[in-house]
Amino acid sequence: MKKREVQASVKDERLVKKRRDQMIKGAVTLFIQKGFHRTTTREIAKASGFSIGTLYEYIRTKEDVLYLVCDSIYDQVAERLQKGLDTKQGTLESLEQGIADYFKVVDEMQDEVLVMYQEVKSLTKDALPYVLKKEIEMVGMFEHVITLCVENGELDLPEEKIKMIAHNIFVQGQMWAFRRWTLQKMYTIEEYIKLQTDLLFQGIRNPSKVSENA
Numbered sequence: 296m297k298k299r300e301v302q303a304s305v306k307d308e309r310l311v312k313k314r315r316d317q318m319i320k321g322a323v324t325l326f327i328q329k330g331f332h333r334t335t336t337r338e339i340a341k342a343s344g345f346s347i348g349t350l351y352e353y354i355r356t357k358e359d360v361l362y363l364v365c366d367s368i369y370d371q372v373a374e375r376l377q378k379g380l381d382t383k384q385g386t387l388e389s390l391e392q393g394i395a396d397y398f399k400v401v402d403e404m405q406d407e408v409l410v411m412y413q414e415v416k417s418l419t420k421d422a423l424p425y426v427l428k429k430e431i432e433m434v435g436m437f438e439h440v441i442t443l444c445v446e447n448g449e450l451d452l453p454e455e456k457i458k459m460i461a462h463n464i465f466v467q468g469q470m471w472a473f474r475r476w477t478l479q480k481m482y483t484i485e486e487y488i489k490l491q492t493d494l495l496f497q498g499i500r501n502p503s504k505v506s507e508n509a
Contacts, residue, residue, distance in 0.1 A: 298366075299422045301359045304352045314353045317343045319367050322360050323410050331361055331414040362422045365415055368407045369429040375400040380436055385443025387450070387496070393440060394495075395488050398468045402484045405472035412473050430465070437461040450499055460499060467491050 303311050321342030325334045336357050340350040354360055380393035401408055418426060438461035444450040445457065452460070471478060471487060478487065 299362060299425055301363060302355050311353060314343075314345070314349070315363055316367075317345070318350070318353065318360060319364050322364050323407055326361075326364070326410045326414055327406055331357075331417045336360070358417070358419050358422070361414060361417055362419070362426070364407075365411050365418065365422075365426045366429075368404065368411050369426065369433070371404065372397075372400055372408075373429065373433050376433055376436060380440060385440065385445075385447035385449060387444060387500075390437075390440050390444060391492055391496070393437070394464055394468075394492055397464070398471060398488045398491070399484065401468045401471050405475060408469055408472040409475075412469065434461050434465045437464050452499060456499075460495070464495070467495075 305311055305314075318339060321344070322334070322339050325338055325342055329338075334357075336350060337347050339357070339360055340347045343350065354363070376393075376397050378396075380389075380396065415423070415426065438457055441450065441452070441457045441460055445452055471484065482490065
């Protein structure tokens with residue numbers, strides 16, 4: 296699916312990226328405090344450190360800002376996930392490490408993840424499918440590693456369970472952000488990772504492997 300293009304009147308690509316990064320940072324703070332609909336473009340410009348006139352040199356609408364926020368968040372999470380998740384190995388150790396790395400990325404970007412889940416519904420009809428497709432691609436990374444574990448005999452799972460487990464891992468990671476008001480009072484991120492990983496592995500381990508390791 297083609298990336299949605301956000302029009303800018305400035306032609307210097309490095310400057311466009313710099314200004315939009317400032318815009319994204321300012322917008323995330325405002326969206327958390329006030330929500331997307333109650334935030335004005337003038338407030339976004341002020342939080343970004345430039346005038347409203349300058350803001351409109353890099354975007355056309357407030358919805359453009361929301362799209363840039365969501366697109367940037369998914370790109371950052373996907374990039375970190377690709378680095379941490381070894382998609383060439385089909386071992387439980389590589390899966391466990393990938394889950395831990397993903398959860399830690401969410402912990403570091405929890406404000407951004409929270410904004411994304413609260414406001415993604417406000418994306419325009421042409422932007423929403425593209426952004427959601429990015430999420431499915433990240434789920435697919437976990438699905439691929441779990442499939443390799445099955446092929447290597449580490450796990451014994453049918454295809455429908457592989458898909459569901461991949462989605463569960465993805466949502467459990469993001470739950471650390473959107474349920475932080477209660478979870479982070481009970482657990483550290485390390486404790487949360489261990490509990491979620493233990494619960495997952497208890498349900499999916501190949502019984503024969505468990506016997507061998509007992």
